[in-house]
Amino acid sequence: MRIAIVGGGIAGLAAAYELELARKAGSLVEYTLFESRDRLGGSMASEIVNGAVLERGPDSFLTEKPAAAELCRELGLGAELTPSNDADRKTYILVGKRLVPLPDGLMFLVPTKLIPTALTRLFSIPTKIRMGLELLHPPRPSGQDESVAALVERHFGAEAVDRLADPLLSGIYGGDSTQLSARTVLPRLVEMETEYGSLTRGMLAAHSKMRARAKASGKAPAAPRPIFTSLRGGMQQFVDALTERLDPASVRLSTPVSGLDKTRDGWSVTAGGTAERYDALIVASPAWAAGVLLERVDPALAEELSGIPYSSSITINLVYDESQLGRLPDGFGFLVPAVEGRSMLACTFVHRKFLGRTPPGKAVLRAFLGGMNNEALLTEPDAVLVATVRKELNSILGEKVIPAAAEPEYAQVSRWRRAMAQYAVGHQDRKDRIFARVAELPGLRLVGNAYDGIGIPDCIRLGRQAAKDLTASSSPVSASAS
Numbered sequence: 001m002r003i004a005i006v007g008g009g010i011a012g013l014a015a016a017y018e019l020e021l022a023r024k025a026g027s028l029v030e031y032t033l034f035e036s037r038d039r040l041g042g043s044m045a046s047e048i049v050n051g052a053v054l055e056r057g058p059d060s061f062l063t064e065k066p067a068a069a070e071l072c073r074e075l076g077l078g079a080e081l082t083p084s085n086d087a088d089r090k091t092y093i094l095v096g097k098r099l100v101p102l103p104d105g106l107m108f109l110v111p112t113k114l115i116p117t118a119l120t121r122l123f124s125i126p127t128k129i130r131m132g133l134e135l136l137h138p139p140r141p142s143g144q145d146e147s148v149a150a151l152v153e154r155h156f157g158a159e160a161v162d163r164l165a166d167p168l169l170s171g172i173y174g175g176d177s178t179q180l181s182a183r184t185v186l187p188r189l190v191e192m193e194t195e196y197g198s199l200t201r202g203m204l205a206a207h208s209k210m211r212a213r214a215k216a217s218g219k220a221p222a223a224p225r226p227i228f229t230s231l232r233g234g235m236q237q238f239v240d241a242l243t244e245r246l247d248p249a250s251v252r253l254s255t256p257v258s259g260l261d262k263t264r265d266g267w268s269v270t271a272g273g274t275a276e277r278y279d280a281l282i283v284a285s286p287a288w289a290a291g292v293l294l295e296r297v298d299p300a301l302a303e304e305l306s307g308i309p310y311s312s313s314i315t316i317n318l319v320y321d322e323s324q325l326g327r328l329p330d331g332f333g334f335l336v337p338a339v340e341g342r343s344m345l346a347c348t349f350v351h352r353k354f355l356g357r358t359p360p361g362k363a364v365l366r367a368f369l370g371g372m373n374n375e376a377l378l379t380e381p382d383a384v385l386v387a388t389v390r391k392e393l394n395s396i397l398g399e400k401v402i403p404a405a406a407e408p409e410y411a412q413v414s415r416w417r418r419a420m421a422q423y424a425v426g427h428q429d430r431k432d433r434i435f436a437r438v439a440e441l442p443g444l445r446l447v448g449n450a451y452d453g454i455g456i457p458d459c460i461r462l463g464r465q466a467a468k469d470l471t472a473s474s475s476p477v478s479a480s481a482s
């Protein structure tokens with residue numbers, strides 16, 4: 001069986017790795033991975049500059065979702081996995097000129113602890129009263145999908161959208177809470193509203209059920225896991241280890257696929273002016289690119305794929321000698337609500353979040369810009385972007401902490417155009433329509449961050465699963481069984 005993979009981001013790489021495993025195990029599988037850029041990894045990319053690991057794209061993955069760490073272990077990178085430094089985890093939200101820590105007890109945007117919520121400076125008194133009264137919210141049948149902003153505002157008011165939902169989600173999706181789907185992005189909260197009415201009561205009930213289950217099982221409570229996991233050498237280490245496992249002859253860099261056609265018994269893939277025949281196809285490009293490629297095959301499918309919105313973003317790493325700076329606030333960094341009208345959406349204190357990836361005496365500040373409402377920034381020259389970030393850091397953290405005269409030793413700017421899929425209101429229905437059409441096209445699989453999870457572990461899970469599905473029919477075992 002010949003399989004083409006379009007796109008060598010983490011989803012396409014995971015699919016290729018799985019096919020390589022099948023090939024080595026004796027399956028009659030050949031594959032070709034087409035990647036339009038001159039490198040693999042898609043938005044996963046990092047470099048080490050004077051001993052500091054600088055992430056251009058993702059800096060880590062959620063520990064709770066096992067697919068990424070499992071794959072790292074399979075690749076022999078188990079000893080390289082590094083936890084986030086959760087002992088120092090503290091995140092601030094910018095409110096006016098002040099950085100206010102997120103109150104203790106927040107779970108998925110839901111306040112669950114009375115005293116920290118009552119005392120925080122993040123919310124005004126009317127919002128705090130509303131948060132208290134939220135306990136009386138009546139159950140509501142889950143009907144039509146709605147935006148995250150609509151759900152959060154109904155329960156906690158507009159200020160909670162501006163100061164909590166919006167900055168937290170723009171830090172993850174580069175997205176806008178008035179566009180993102182509550183049903184896809186916060187499914188647990190939608191279920192809790194149906195069952196309990198109050199999200200706070202729902203969250204507390206879920207928590208006590210979990211504790212009761214742990215007690216009944218008689219097992220000692222497991223040590224808390226770090227929220228994020230990364231690699232000592234950066235995410236590039238992951239990409240490099242995957243690349244090493246692939247058959248070099250099966251990987252074609254700088255080779256964009258320009259056309260896909262369905263043939264009587266398979267697929268025709270056009271790249272570099274040549275069309276080749278394959279039995280099956282894993283499309284691991286962004287959905288907007290998949291939409292263009294599948295236009296001739298199924299125009300309705302192509303239209304659905306092109307309808308998935310994407311946001312663009314910019315990351316800027318600034319490496320400073322600590323002697324140039326004052327003392328940064330404790331914690332991992334801060335988020336900037338859109339209502340604050342800044343260019344920055346977030347800033348991570350990289351040397352605090354993952355220990356051992358920055359040389360002693362250096363500080364790395366990583367700013368995140370762009371998002372759905374600020375695409376125009378992508379066309380600004382690097383020097384302008386770096387100057388904007390330095391100015392905003394100076395004004396947010398203060399002249400004593402980031403003096404205007406403090407020159408970063410190194411500045412790295414990375415632009416990610418239309419890289420992050422947005423699960424907009426109605427995403428679930430769109431996804432169902434997409435996969436209903438894909439089911440009519442034998443041998444086609446769609447994977448990547450547009451469908452069932454934006455993060456690295458989900459992309460890996462989907463990529464590997466697609467490859468397993470396709471090879472199941474060509475494995476020696478099933479071949480002899482059939």
Ligand SMILES: Cc1cc2nc3c(=O)[nH]c(=O)nc-3n(C[C@H](O)[C@H](O)[C@H](O)COP(=O)(O)OP(=O)(O)OC[C@H]3O[C@@H](n4cnc5c(N)ncnc54)[C@H](O)[C@@H]3O)c2cc1C
Binds near residue numbers: 006007061255289419
């Ligand atoms: C700045 C940033 C920070 C992030 N932070 C995190 C984080 O900390 N943790 C986390 O879990 N996730 C994070 N994410 C999300 C996560 O990195 C992505 O969702 C994931 O890497 C997407 O992988 P992918 O393979 O679906 O797509 P991509 O990485 O976009 O790869 C798609 C590939 O397809 C190629 N391609 C497109 N068209 C064609 C064609 N016609 N022919 C051949 N090749 C083609 C592209 O060149 C690209 O290499 C972040 C994303 C960004 C942009």
